[in-house]
Amino acid sequence: MEPHEPDLTDVPVTTVLAALADDVRLQIVRALVEGGEATCGSFDFGVSKATRSHHLKVLREAGLTRTRAAGTSRLVRLRRDELDKLYPGLLDAVLGTRTPA
Amino acid sequence: MEPHEPDLTDVPVTTVLAALADDVRLQIVRALVEGGEATCGSFDFGVSKATRSHHLKVLREAGLTRTRAAGTSRLVRLRRDELDKLYPGLLDAVLGTRTPA
DNA sequence: GGTGTTGTTCGATAGTTGTCGAACAAGGGT
């Protein structure tokens, strides 16, 4: 299948925000910020692998991540450079917070 | 009715992001940033007043705006100070962008 | 070739959300 990793500048802001507006996906992003590149399987946040795959697709199609094949696994990484360039401060603001109610 | 304007720190990040992840609501926020306080009716972005009222409710309950009565109108304003304190850079990052595809 | 691991895709389903018109409520004029 085609990876379908759009250029961030082609993605509406609302799509980027919507991609980040989910708890599971935020946890994935947090893990990527801390751990760098990671396999899809490493994001076990209490959801099935079908759901996990779905969330990774949402992040990818929002231009937030890149995925490359590595054997039978896939390595995902955050496109932080582009993100910080286009939306400076966004990621820090979103991640640099405690988790309230 | 109770205004129900929660403290921003009580609102999950995902709720804040979801509130901003809509085109109509982003236009409202943009208008508030530029124009300061404004009446609900001034946000005519091609939606009915029922829909507009709904969006303003979403913003209010996400802790992003405050509403006060003024005669038959209601004045809405952005809680920018609190927003910038809790999520520094978020608003600038979200608003300081062109509108792609 | 067979088996196991890793992901993706395909329905299906339940829940959420954006949208509207119509009804309602609260004020301000006159």
Added chain:
DNA sequence: ACCCTTGTTCGACAACTATCGAACAACACC
């Protein structure tokens, strides 16, 4: 008192989304 303006609330409806199990594909390894 009457009407008009301004908003909110109430269904209703369509569209989207998060979730799952099961089926499938790709690869590694024995």
